[in-house]
Every structure is written in C-alpha cells, then in structure tokens.
Amino acid sequence: xxxxxxxPGAFTEGAVQVGRHRVRYREGGRGEPLAIVHGDAGPAxxxxxxALGLLARDRHVIAFELPASGQSGWGTRTPGGPVLAATLAGxxxxxxxxxxxxxxxxxxxxxxxWWAARFPxxxxxxxxxxxxxxxxxxxxxxxxxxxxxxxxxxxAGITGPDRDAAVGAHLETLKAPVLVLIGSRDGIISAxxxxxxxxxxxxxxxxxxxxxxxxxxxxxxxxxxxxxxxFLTHGPNFTVxxxxxxxxx
Amino acid sequence: MEIGMFGGAxxxxxxxxxxxxxxxxxxxxxxARQALQDGMExxxxxxxxxxDFVTVSEHHGGGPGLAPNPHVVAAALAxxxxxxxxALLGPNVPMNNPVRIAEEVAMLDLLSGGRxxxxxxxxxxxxxxxxxxxxxxxxxxxxxEGVQLILRAWQEPEPFGWEGVHWRFxxxxxxxxxxxxxxxxxxxxxxxxxxVDFAVSAGCDLAISYGGPEQVAQSIGQFRAGCxxxxxxxxxxxxLYRNFVYVAESEERARxxxxxxxxxxxxxxxxxxxxxxxxxxxxxxxAYSGPxxxxxxxxxxxxxxxxxxxxxxxxxxxAVRxxxxxxxxxxxxxxxGFGLPAELARRNLxxxxxxxxxAVHQLPAAVQAAAGAGx
Numbered sequence: 363x364x365x366x367x368x369x370p371g372a373f374t375e376g377a378v379q380v381g382r383h384r385v386r387y388r389e390g391g392r393g394e395p396l397a398i399v400h401g402d403a404g405p406a407x408x409x410x411x412x413a414l415g416l417l418a419r420d421r422h423v424i425a426f427e428l429p430a431s432g433q434s435g436w437g438t439r440t441p442g443g444p445v446l447a448a449t450l451a452g453x454x455x456x457x458x459x460x461x462x463x464x465x466x467x468x469x470x471x472x473x474x475x476w477w478a479a480r481f482p483x484x485x486x487x488x489x490x491x492x493x494x495x496x497x498x499x500x501x502x503x504x505x506x507x508x509x510x511x512x513x514x515x516x517x518a519g520i521t522g523p524d525r526d527a528a529v530g531a532h533l534e535t536l537k538a539p540v541l542v543l544i545g546s547r548d549g550i551i552s553a554x555x556x557x558x559x560x561x562x563x564x565x566x567x568x569x570x571x572x573x574x575x576x577x578x579x580x581x582x583x584x585x586x587x588x589x590x591x592x593f594l595t596h597g598p599n600f601t602v603x604x605x606x607x608x609x610x611x
Numbered sequence: 612m613e614i615g616m617f618g619g620a621x622x623x624x625x626x627x628x629x630x631x632x633x634x635x636x637x638x639x640x641x642x643a644r645q646a647l648q649d650g651m652e653x654x655x656x657x658x659x660x661x662x663d664f665v666t667v668s669e670h671h672g673g674g675p676g677l678a679p680n681p682h683v684v685a686a687a688l689a690x691x692x693x694x695x696x697x698a699l700l701g702p703n704v705p706m707n708n709p710v711r712i713a714e715e716v717a718m719l720d721l722l723s724g725g726r727x728x729x730x731x732x733x734x735x736x737x738x739x740x741x742x743x744x745x746x747x748x749x750x751x752x753x754x755x756e757g758v759q760l761i762l763r764a765w766q767e768p769e770p771f772g773w774e775g776v777h778w779r780f781x782x783x784x785x786x787x788x789x790x791x792x793x794x795x796x797x798x799x800x801x802x803x804x805x806x807v808d809f810a811v812s813a814g815c816d817l818a819i820s821y822g823g824p825e826q827v828a829q830s831i832g833q834f835r836a837g838c839x840x841x842x843x844x845x846x847x848x849x850x851l852y853r854n855f856v857y858v859a860e861s862e863e864r865a866r867x868x869x870x871x872x873x874x875x876x877x878x879x880x881x882x883x884x885x886x887x888x889x890x891x892x893x894x895x896x897x898a899y900s901g902p903x904x905x906x907x908x909x910x911x912x913x914x915x916x917x918x919x920x921x922x923x924x925x926x927x928x929x930a931v932r933x934x935x936x937x938x939x940x941x942x943x944x945x946x947x948g949f950g951l952p953a954e955l956a957r958r959n960l961x962x963x964x965x966x967x968x969x970a971v972h973q974l975p976a977a978v979q980a981a982a983g984a985g986x
Contacts, residue, residue: 572774
C-alpha cells in the first residue's frame with residue numbers, strides 16, 4: 363500500500379432510499395468499490411478509524427449504517443441477517459454499483475455472508491472480521507465487558523443461533539472467496555472458530571491476526587488493512603507474497 | 612527426578628584462541644570427525660547407562676558444540692537410542708522460521724517414534740544475535756509471537772494464515788502431525804520474571820539454565836503462583852534446570868580437573884574482538900537487561916567458576932537434592948564438552964550414573980496439585 367490514510371473527516375455522509383427505509387452511509391476514496399457492514403461497536407465507530415482510511419487509499423469505501431442502528435430506524439423488532447443484507451444490497455444498487463466485495467465486522471459479518479449467499483452475482487468476495495456465525499467455543503461470550511454498550515440479545519437477533527443452520531446451508535454453495543480474520547487475543551470469539559469457516563465454505567482463507575482482540579481495525583489497523591487490501595487486490599492469490607523482499611537493489 | 616545429558620560434538624583445535632565466534636580457518640576435518648565420534652559415543656553411553664533424556668541445542672559460530680540446527684543432530688541420534696528420550700533445548704525462535712521449527716519438531720517426533728522428551732522454544736543466547744539477522748532489541752516480542760504461532764500451528768486442523776507483528780504467513784499447514792495428538796511437552800525460558808509470566812500464560816513448562824539457588828527459587832515460586840492463579844497444576848515435573856556437573860573420587864580431584872580445563876567456566880565464549888565486546892554489551896543492554904538469571908549470568912565477566920554440582924558422589928547428590936527441594940524435577944547436565952577431554956567426560960558420566968543416578972531417580976518428579984504450591 364502506498365500513500366497516507368484517508369482521514370475520518372474526509373469521509374462524506376450520504377443516504378439512499380431503499381423501499382420504506384432510508385439507509386445512511388459514509389464514503390471515501392476512489393477506485394474499486396468496497397461495501398462495509400459495521401459490528402457491535404455501532405455506527406458511531408464506523409468509518410471513523412484508521413483502518414478504513416487505509417483501505418480508502420486505493421478504493422471507494424462505502425460504510426453503511428445498519429438499519430435499526432444509530433440514527434437509522436426500523437421498527438420495534440431488530441431485523442435479522444437476511445433482511446439487513448437485502449436492504450444493503452438494495453442500497454448499493456440504488457447507488458449504481460453493480461458488483462463489489464463486502465466486508466462485515468462481528469455481527470455485521472453475518473449480514474455480509476447473507477449478502478453473498480442471496481446476491482452471488484453482485485458480491486465478488488467477502489471479508490469477515492471477527493465473525494460471530496460459529497460460536498461453538500463461546501456461545502454467549504463471558505469475555506464481554508459488562509460496562510460495554512453491547513446488547514447481546516440484539517446481536518443474537520442479527521447473527522441467529524450459535525451455529526445457524528439457515529446460513530450454514532448457504533455456505534457450501536458460496537461462489538465468492540471468503541477471508542476470515544480473527545484476533546489471537548479475541549475475548550468475544552475464539553480464534554479456534556476460524557477452522558469452521560474453512561470447513562464449511564468452499565473457497566475460504568482463515569488468518570489469525572496476532573496481538574489483536576475483537577476490534578481488529580482498532581488494535582492492528584495497518585495489519586488489518588494490509589491483509590484485506592492484498593485479498594481484495596489479488597483474490598485467492600493473496601496467499602502468494604507480492605511484496606518485494608529485496609533489502610537493497 | 613529425571614536426569615539428562617547436554618551433549619554434542621565438542622570441536623577443539625590446539626591453535627584456536629579462545630573467543631567467539633570461532634574463526635572458520637581453524638577447521639580440521641580429522642578433528643571434526645573425532646569430535647563428532649566422541650560426542651555420539653557419549654550420547655550412546657548416556658542412553659546405555661540409564662539417563663532419562665539426552666539434549667541437543669542450537670548454537671552458532673562454532674560453539675559451544677557443533678549444533679547450528681539441533682534438529683539435524685536429533686535426527687541422527689534418534690535411531691541410536693534405546694531408552695533415553697530426546698530433548699530439543701532448543702530451537703531459537705527469533706533466529707529462525709517458526710513454521711519450519713514446527714514442521715521439524717513434528718518430523719522428529721515421527722522419526723523417533725514419539726520419543727521426544729520435550730522441546731524448549733528459546734530466544735537464544737545474547738551473543739548469537741551477532742550471527743543472526745534478527746534484531747536483539749525486538750527478540751523478546753518476536754520470541755513471544757513465534758511461540759504462539761508454533762503452538763497454534765501444531766493444533767490447527769485446517770490451513771490458516773498468520774498476520775503477525777514479526778511474521779506473516781498466508782498459508783500454514785504443518786505436516787506431519789504428532790503421533791500423540793496432544794503434541795510435545797513445551798518448555799519456555801524461566802530466566803527472567805517476564806519469561807516466567809509468559810510461560811504461565813502460554814500454559815507451558817519452565818526451563819531454567821545456570822542460575823543459582825536463590826534465582827531458581829524465585830523463578831519457580833513465581834511460576835507456581837502464576838499456575839495456581841490459572842488453576843493449573845505445577846510441580847517439580849514442570850520445571851527443568853540445566854548446569855554443569857563433575858563427579859570424582861574426591862572433591863580435590865574434581866576441583867583440580869575442572870580448573871585445569873576451565874570446565875564450567877564458559878571462558879571460551881568471550882568476545883573475540885574489542886568490537887565484538889562492545890556489540891555483546893549493546894545486545895545485553897538492549898534486550899537482556901531485565902532482572903533474573905540471564906542478567907546475573909551476563910554480569911559474570913570473569914567466567915562462571917567451577918561447576919556448582921561438583922565433588923564426590925555424595926556431594927553431587929546433595930547438590931541435586933537441594934535443587935529438587937526448590938522444585939526442580941529434571942536436570943540437564945553437561946558431563947563434558949567445553950574443552951574437557953573426552954576420557955574425563957566419559958568417566959564423569961559413568962561415575963554419576965553408577966554412584967549418583969540411582970538415588971536421584973528416587974526423588975519424586977510427579978506434578979503436584981497447584982493448590983498450595985504458591986511458594
């Protein structure tokens with residue numbers, strides 16, 4: 363990666379109408395599009411960190427505010443992953459973007475997977491950051507900070523059951539390559555869960571992000587942006603080193 | 612209690628000046644063949660005489676011992692041993708590719724029929740950063756990361772990648788796997804308080820080298836307290852210690868023979884040039900300056916003196932018993948090498964195994980319950 367990160371202030375706010383719902387987003391950067399689905403940290407954090415600014419150096423980042431989060435209303439019930447995915451896919455269509463990769467964080471990773479499953483002709487690749495789809499080790503994480511603003515019931519409403527058979531049925535037919543990133547110090551979801559994605563998804567790559575907890579973008583922004591950029595740039599060939607190892611020419 | 616032998620090919624040349632690294636121009640093929648033959652004979656003798664394990668280690672620049680890769684020596688040893696297991700003490704993680712270490716240890720497990728005693732994933736002695744591409748100031752962080760990478764590589768059933776601070780691998784799939792799915796016993800350094808804390812957090816056993824009783828007691832106390840807090844059992848069976856030993860018919864004879872050959876003094880491994888001395892000092896200050904056993908050893912500029920396990924069989928047994936009382940469950944002894952003539956090394960080993968080992972084997976090595984083991 364070259365150049366400096368796009369500052370949070372350089373992202374601009376926008377909104378697009380999808381049916382009865384107004385979907386808010388922030389966007390920044392130029393180049394190939396990248397759709398972002400935030401996690402439990404909530405819309406106040408999305409597109410505000412260094413990592414997305416790094417990604418926006420060479421691509422057009424569109425970070426959505428999940429309907430039913432932040433200032434985006436929905437109704438009395440939290441919509442599930444499939445409905446949220448369909449709404450955001452509609453938003454990308456309304457923005458005139460035809461095909462794109464999707465990056466989902468934590469509970470947002472479930473939305474990203476539903477998005478790829480329901481719209482295979484639009485989603486070219488998927489990045490799952492600290493995903494909660496498989497929760498075999500920590501079904502209801504004891505590592506959650508009681509003082510943190512997470513609402514686990516709401517999160518579970520998006521992610522579905524601990525090993526959701528509904529989304530699981532779609533995984534083996536996913537066409538898009540999937541990158542799964544989990545931190546070595548994650549107290550919400552164990553890095554041991556990564557193997558389940560590799561076993562369930564035909565073209566899946568699991569990476570342990572060392573010395574990072576659940577918030578990979580916050581804990582290791584450069585590392586996060588590097589591996590995501592490599593994956594989005596090279597696809598499955600990101601497993602081959604494209605960076606020069608020459609010390610001095 | 613278990614006893615092992617830290618062995619290897621002890622290459623010596625009559626004209627070679629003391630100092631490290633050793634100039635390669637002092638290489639003599641005939642001397643090298645003899646050193647290797649003597650070293651392998653000592654390993655076979657240790658096996659025959661009933662030692663529990665034999666040790667290989669990693670050292671560069673010609674010494675101590677010809678062992679740039681401990682796994683190569685272990686592969687040669689595996690088919691020659693009948694009873695003793697092989698301890699890898701150990702590969703130096705920051706100086707190597709951690710994935711390759713994971714692969715080679717697993718291959719050695721297969722080659723030896725599952726007879727690895729354990730593997731110590733180490734950081735390397737400070738001087739050896741002169742001959743490594745690794746930055747010594749980053750070696751602690753790189754070591755901790757490399758250890759965690761290796762442990763995960765051994766347990767991960769699917770290919771995975773590692774986006775580290777010091778290492779990046781996009782596809783890791785370690786083959787072979789271990790014959791026992793639990794994998795090998797892993798030991799980490801207990802030579803500083805930070806290292807002990809890391810061993811506790813990683814769920815590994817402790818390896819302490821060359822420290823005196825007070826330092827060893829401090830490390831073991833800290834280790835047991837940490838394990839107890841983590842709800843993990845830790846007793847003598849979790850702690851390995853390394854040092855020199857020399858047994859003779861009398862204390863006077865033992866002292867005289869050790870002093871004559873500098874056995875146990877480590878004086879051969881002082882910096883070879885003034886520049887190297889400054890570099891050693893910088894490495895020590897930058898990377899090994901914390902308290903603990905290693906810091907104490909680095910301050911011993913004038914040599915380490917005589918082996919702390921020295922004298923008659925009774926005296927050596929009492930010294931061993933003293934360390935056992937501190938919570939040491941296994942000792943990795945140097946019976947030779949470091950310039951000690953091969954015939955004296957053999958006699959030392961034979962006398963120890965005949966007159967000391969039977970009683971030492973009676974000392975319990977079982978892991979005790981963690982509860983109440985905090986000191």
